[in-house]
Amino acid sequence: MNMLTKILGIIGGGQLGMMITEAAKKMPEHISKIIVLDPTENCPAAQSGAEQIVADFKNKDAIVDLANKSDIITYEIESGDSDVLKSIEKNTEVNPSPETLKIIQDKFLQKSFLLENDILVPDFIKIEKIEDVKDGLKKFGFPALLKARRDAYDGRGNFKINSEDEIQKAFDYFQGQNLLLEKYIPFKMEVSVIASRNTKGQIKTYPLVENIHEENILRETIAPARVTEEITQKAEQIAEKIMKVIKGAGTFGIEMFVTLDNNIVINEIAPRVHNSGHHTLQSSETSQFEQHLRAILGLELGSTKLLHNTIMYNILGSKEFEGEYKSITLLESNVYLKMYGKQISKPLRKLGHFNLVAKNGETVEQLLEKLKTLKEKVITQPLY
Ligand code: ATP
Ligand code: MG
Numbered sequence: 001m002n003m004l005t006k007i008l009g010i011i012g013g014g015q016l017g018m019m020i021t022e023a024a025k026k027m028p029e030h031i032s033k034i035i036v037l038d039p040t041e042n043c044p045a046a047q048s049g050a051e052q053i054v055a056d057f058k059n060k061d062a063i064v065d066l067a068n069k070s071d072i073i074t075y076e077i078e079s080g081d082s083d084v085l086k087s088i089e090k091n092t093e094v095n096p097s098p099e100t101l102k103i104i105q106d107k108f109l110q111k112s113f114l115l116e117n118d119i120l121v122p123d124f125i126k127i128e129k130i131e132d133v134k135d136g137l138k139k140f141g142f143p144a145l146l147k148a149r150r151d152a153y154d155g156r157g158n159f160k161i162n163s164e165d166e167i168q169k170a171f172d173y174f175q176g177q178n179l180l181l182e183k184y185i186p187f188k189m190e191v192s193v194i195a196s197r198n199t200k201g202q203i204k205t206y207p208l209v210e211n212i213h214e215e216n217i218l219r220e221t222i223a224p225a226r227v228t229e230e231i232t233q234k235a236e237q238i239a240e241k242i243m244k245v246i247k248g249a250g251t252f253g254i255e256m257f258v259t260l261d262n263n264i265v266i267n268e269i270a271p272r273v274h275n276s277g278h279h280t281l282q283s284s285e286t287s288q289f290e291q292h293l294r295a296i297l298g299l300e301l302g303s304t305k306l307l308h309n310t311i312m313y314n315i316l317g318s319k320e321f322e323g324e325y326k327s328i329t330l331l332e333s334n335v336y337l338k339m340y341g342k343q344i345s346k347p348l349r350k351l352g353h354f355n356l357v358a359k360n361g362e363t364v365e366q367l368l369e370k371l372k373t374l375k376e377k378v379i380t381q382p383l384y
Contacts, residue, residue: 005032006297009070009092011057013038013045015340015350016076016273019281021050023289030297037066047341060084067092074250074296076272078105079151095199095296096248096271104246104271108149108180117245119238120265122257127179130171136181137161146170149178154348155216160184185265187257191225193239194277196251196291199298203243204291206284206304208232211255211276217348220371221276221312222364223283227258235264242269251292253277275314275350282336282355283310309358311367315378317345324383327351334359335374345380354378 008024010017013036024031025048034050036043037057046052055062058081067073067088074095082102085094103109111121125136127146137144142164148157159170190213194206210225211218225232239254246252246269253274255267277288286294286302294301315327325345331337331354339352356367356374 005030006071007031007033007035007069008293009066009073010034010036010045010050010076011063011066011073011080012036012076013040013043013050013052014076015044015352017043017045017050018048018340019278019287019289019338020074020076020273020292021045021048023287023293025049026290027293030299031293035066035069037062044340044342058084064088072296074272074292075101078271080105093296096250096252100246100248101271104269105151106149106178107147107152107268108178110269111180111182113245114242114266114269117241119242119245120263122185122265122267123183124180127181130167133161133167133171133181137164137167140181140183143184145182145184146174147180147182148174149180154218154350155213158216185257186260187265188260188262189225189227189258190267191227191235191256191258191264192221192274192276193235193254193256194251194274194280194288194291194304195239195243195254196288196295196301197243197249198295198301199249202301203240204301204304205236205239205243206277206280206288207306208235209276209279215348217314217316217350218275219314219316221279222368223279223306223310223312224364226364228262231258231262231264234262238264238266242266249295249298251277251288251295275353276312278338278353279310279312279355280304281338282357283308309362309364309367311356311364311371313354313356313371313375313378314350315339315352315354315380317347317349317351318380319347321382322346325351325380326383327378327380329354329379330377331374351380 036045036050037053082098085098143162146159190211197203208225210222212220253270257265280287337354
């Protein structure tokens with residue numbers, strides 16, 4: 001093995017692990033092999049050429065095995081066991097650092113950390129019993145969000161409480177998980193910043209993007225966000241401030257709300273590449289996946305300039321069925337389709353995405369108009 005090249009271990013081999021793998025394969029002078037740990041046989045990353053250890057993300061022996069086989073470890077999911085990762089850190093570098101993961105993966109610890117660092121988050125309180133929910137609602141008013149502190153994704157760990165009589169149902173929904181209650185923010189828009197820091201401390205952020213969610217799931221990302229220069233600057237400054245206080249190298253997704261009075265409130269941080277950064281695959285000189293690798297390898301970070309207006313559209317599983325599927329997509333020349341190779345479709349499961357990239361300086365509004373017809377041509381249906 002070339003002394004300068006490294007074996008990269010990734011915890012999680014879903015679509016994010018897949019796209020990290022693809023970026024890594026384009027850097028053979030730095031990375032000689034990619035190994036992922038994922039419970040699904042022939043996971044998306046394995047289909048893109050990563051070796052795979054088939055095991056649960058929380059399987060300690062499997063994580064140790066991955067660490068023994070790798071020179072450097074990263075992850076695409078935030079539910080990893082930070083204590084196990086900390087224990088392997090003596091022999092194998094882990095980025096972002098397990099300490100940072102420990103804070104971020106628990107929404108209560110994360111929001112407390114941000115608050116301590118003077119970063120605006122929605123008002124929140126820790127919930128241990130149903131009376132705490134009632135007390136919190138007296139303070140915050142309706143609606144408010146009851147949230148699982150850990151292991152939530154695509155809004156599946158959130159329950160919006162609209163009135164008094166929904167309190168019991170909301171509390172029971174979580175079946176004894178650790179919870180927090182959060183004030184509802186009536187936002188104008190959801191936006192995010194993808195930000196990276198390399199092991200030497202260099203920080204770079206991508207331009208602010210706009211995120212459209214339906215039923216708690218990201219549907220579209222519009223790059224750049226349709227906001228004033230003032231809001232853009234404010235959001236990017238807050239992202240930089242967060243990067244300065246958060247330890248560890250890597251790429252992070254920082255989700256924010258633009259409030260009705262044009263303030264920026266942080267929703268949450270993901271310690272990994274992020275769905276709202278998929279547009280960078282075509283819109284930018286450096287994709288967020290390459291940037292993540294540059295960050296953890298201690299290389300100079302790449303340019304984050306947005307070269308073309310772009311809309312990313314998530315292709316989700318039909319709500320009508322679960323099982324093997326085929327998808328029909330009739331796309332055009334400036335549309336870049338990426339399917340994740342998942343065998344089974346489930347309602348609203350992320351199966352792929354496409355980037356609609358502006359040519360000849362098309363505006364975001366023009367792209368949105370085109371997207372309307374493209375959306376109708378993307379159909380996922382049962383295979384049989
Ligand atoms: P992800 O979709 O990033 O996997 P998640 O499951 O961790 O996220 P959150 O990011 O907490 O969930 O919330 C999902 C969505 O719910 C947000 O993008 C936003 O649309 C809405 N939401 C969450 N918290 C609030 C809040 N305090 N006020 C208003 N809307 C909220
Ligand atoms: Mg979120």
